[in-house]
Amino acid sequence: MDQHGIAFVNEIKKAITDSAFVKLALGNYKGTEEGLKQLYVKPVLIKNKQLLAFNYRYKTRDIFKNFEIEEGLSLIKEYLAGDFNVATLFSTNEEVILERSAKGSFRLRTKQLEEKKEANLSHNKEKKRLILAKDNLYLHELGLTDEQGTVFKNAQDKYKQINQYIEILSSLIKELPQGTIKNVVDMGSGKGYLTFALYDYLLSHQQKANVVGVEFRKDMVDLCNSIAAKANFDQLSFVEGTIDNYENDKINLLIALHACDTATDDAIYKGIKANAELIVVAPCCHKQIRREIEKNKAQNDLNFLTKHGIFLERQAEMVTDGLRALILEYFGYKTKVFEFVSDVHTPKNVLVVGIRNKEQGARSKDEILQKIKDTKAYFGISYHHLERLLEL
Ligand SMILES: C[S@@+](CC[C@H](N)C(=O)[O-])C[C@H]1O[C@@H](n2cnc3c(N)ncnc32)[C@H](O)[C@@H]1O
Numbered sequence: 001m002d003q004h005g006i007a008f009v010n011e012i013k014k015a016i017t018d019s020a021f022v023k024l025a026l027g028n029y030k031g032t033e034e035g036l037k038q039l040y041v042k043p044v045l046i047k048n049k050q051l052l053a054f055n056y057r058y059k060t061r062d063i064f065k066n067f068e069i070e071e072g073l074s075l076i077k078e079y080l081a082g083d084f085n086v087a088t089l090f091s092t093n094e095e096v097i098l099e100r101s102a103k104g105s106f107r108l109r110t111k112q113l114e115e116k117k118e119a120n121l122s123h124n125k126e127k128k129r130l131i132l133a134k135d136n137l138y139l140h141e142l143g144l145t146d147e148q149g150t151v152f153k154n155a156q157d158k159y160k161q162i163n164q165y166i167e168i169l170s171s172l173i174k175e176l177p178q179g180t181i182k183n184v185v186d187m188g189s190g191k192g193y194l195t196f197a198l199y200d201y202l203l204s205h206q207q208k209a210n211v212v213g214v215e216f217r218k219d220m221v222d223l224c225n226s227i228a229a230k231a232n233f234d235q236l237s238f239v240e241g242t243i244d245n246y247e248n249d250k251i252n253l254l255i256a257l258h259a260c261d262t263a264t265d266d267a268i269y270k271g272i273k274a275n276a277e278l279i280v281v282a283p284c285c286h287k288q289i290r291r292e293i294e295k296n297k298a299q300n301d302l303n304f305l306t307k308h309g310i311f312l313e314r315q316a317e318m319v320t321d322g323l324r325a326l327i328l329e330y331f332g333y334k335t336k337v338f339e340f341v342s343d344v345h346t347p348k349n350v351l352v353v354g355i356r357n358k359e360q361g362a363r364s365k366d367e368i369l370q371k372i373k374d375t376k377a378y379f380g381i382s383y384h385h386l387e388r389l390l391e392l
Pocket of ligand 1: 191192216242244
């Protein structure tokens with residue numbers, strides 16, 4: 001970086017030290033990360049420690065990560081030296097703008113503010129949410145808020161997760177023709193936090209849809225049905241039963257969040273069979289493939305990693321979900337796999353998304369099938385539950 005770049009980073013450091021740092025915005029991204037548009041950095045206070053909150057804004061999603069100040073600053077330096085071409089530092093009394101010219105040199109400008117801004121370190125600041133806590137009967141009944149609609153301290157993470165998930169789903173739904181989502185099924189709906197929130201979102205933002213939660217725990221089903229009645233959510237219902245026994249051939253959107261192990265495969269299977277437009281799953285515990293890998297002990301270049309249990313576990317997760325994505329592609333879905341909420345809030349944070357694709361993808365069905373076969377052989381997997389269900 002040249003002297004202007006260095007001066008800009010020093011301005012950020014100074015603003016942080018003087019408690020004058022409001023926000024940093026990096027834009028005009030020209031790098032290779034697909035869909036990345038901007039990066040916003042704000043100061044946050046978490047457990048009395050000041051951190052930098054990074055919000056990576058992609059075309060269809062946001063990713064949030066918190067960093068220690070030093071680590072955050074070195075990332076910012078890296079990004080400025082790399083692929084972001086404009087950066088604006090908003091401090092309490094000025095805006096400092098760094099722009100890279102076509103020739104690669106930086107230009108630095110400063111704009112004094114007429115009115116002093118406030119630096120806000122509060123992490124719990126009420127941000128504009130798609131699911132509001134105030135006057136929200138179901139969030140209260142589910143035990144996330146008090147009588148006044150204030151989210152309990154110990155429910156903040158859950159509330160945040162619900163909102164991030166609705167933000168992601170709303171942008172995925174917007175990719176479909178308007179009015180597509182008429183029938184929604186949530187497989188393994190549990191206490192129904194996300195089922196209620198999705199129904200609420202569809203009702204107020206898009207259209208009324210039939211939403212069904214499928215859950216084998218009767219106590220949860222009864223609780224959710226009684227709350228749905230109290231909230232007058234007349235097209236939201238919960239049914240008791242297992243995912244594999246649930247029959248419905250009219251599904252536009254299928255979700256399964258944290259359905260254990262092969263229950264996620266059962267859910268994807270039901271979505272594919274119903275020809276759902278959108279399938280969104282957040283897998284959890286990947287035991288079936290881990291057992292296969294452990295049992296068959298394939299010799300491959302990755303053995304130096306997988307002799308360590310934690311890497312074996314991570315590999316099993318990636319291979320399971322990678323094969324799920326391939327199988328979705330085989331059945332004509334465009335797939336995306338991404339982190340949907342910072343792992344500060346939950347370690348189960350990967351979403352596998354399939355969007356039904358009218359056009360044939362880049363790879364032919366034969367190529368995909370071959371890739372599935374090769375992957376299984378490489379990792380020593382004799383079968384994958386979803387593949388078996390679909391009789392591939
Ligand atoms: C970890 S909880 C997640 C609940 C909810 N989806 C969420 O993310 O908040 C998983 C739920 O799926 C249910 N479940 C797991 N396997 C199932 C199956 N095969 N059929 C029906 N329900 C299942 C469990 O009883 C549990 O309530």
